[in-house]
Amino acid sequence: MVATHAGKPGGRRRLVVGNWKMNGTHEANNALLSALKGADLSASDVVVCPPTPYLCAVADLLAGSPVRWGAQDCSHHAPGAYTGEVAAAMLAELGCTFVIVGHSERRAMHAESDALVAEKAEKALDHGLVPIVCVGETLAEREAGATGSVVERQLAAVLDRLGDRISGCVVAYEPVWAIGTGKTASPDEAQAVHALLRSTLRDRSSSGEAVRILYGGSVKPENAAELFAQPDIDGGLIGGASLKASDFIAICRAAA
Ligand code: PGA
Helix, strand or coil: CCCCCCCCHHHCCCEEEEECCCCCCHHHHHHHHHHHHHCCCCCCEEEEECCHHHHHHHHHHCCCCCCEEEECCCCCCCCCCCCCCCCHHHHHHCCCCEEEECCHHHHHHCCCCHHHHHHHHHHHHHCCCEEEEEECCCHHHHHCCCHHHHHHHHHHHHHHHHHHHHHHCEEEECCHHHCCCCCCCCHHHHHHHHHHHHHHHHHHCCCHHHCEEEEECCCCHHHHHHHHCCCCCCEEEECHHHHCHHHHHHHHHHHC
8 A cells, every 4th residue: 555644635645657658668668767766756656657568577677666566557357358458457466556547548549438447447446456547628628618527527437436445546637638738737727627526536435535636748847846736736647758767757856
């Protein structure tokens, strides 16, 4: 279980997660992880999520380091005849602590529904993993004034399925229009959505205050500190900038 301290209401310890997406080679991973291991990142929880084929090697490389590792997705099925899928039980066996579920790229490119994402989160919890449940609106939804209703619907599907087990999850707010585009939600825009998510978590679960809510979408060393200073932003889910050691280390330090 990840330690908590009294830095934020609910004892929420800052968390920074690197989502490598479909990037990496053994050589690049070695270099990146050596740099992370050589930096003092102990002031917050730090996690890397490499592509699944690298998880074994990453587990070996990170042995003895406080940096944890996780996966970018898991199946909602138990092991069986599901070609190409990866079971949560297998990720747990590889020493994963976290697994991202419902990333917008999977919702959009693999037609993952809110209900499916909730099932994946449940499977992850069943195997002792912390699901990082991603929510976020598209540009069209934002322009239509639907940001609140979209993220509330996405979160409600998970709350309906998990109830108080939500305390074992992390939520990540990632506005789709900010992912990989260089456009970041302003700290105020992001905080407004985080506050909404926080109030739903609080209303629906006695442990809602303790659930960490990460912001993701073009987080960089230049904007990280201001985003993480917001009262309901407990860290970040970092894509592009997690592939460059100096940027990722700077972002982790901004969370400390
Ligand atoms: P980005 O991606 O930091 O490259 O915008 C974030 C994510 O998709 O998790």
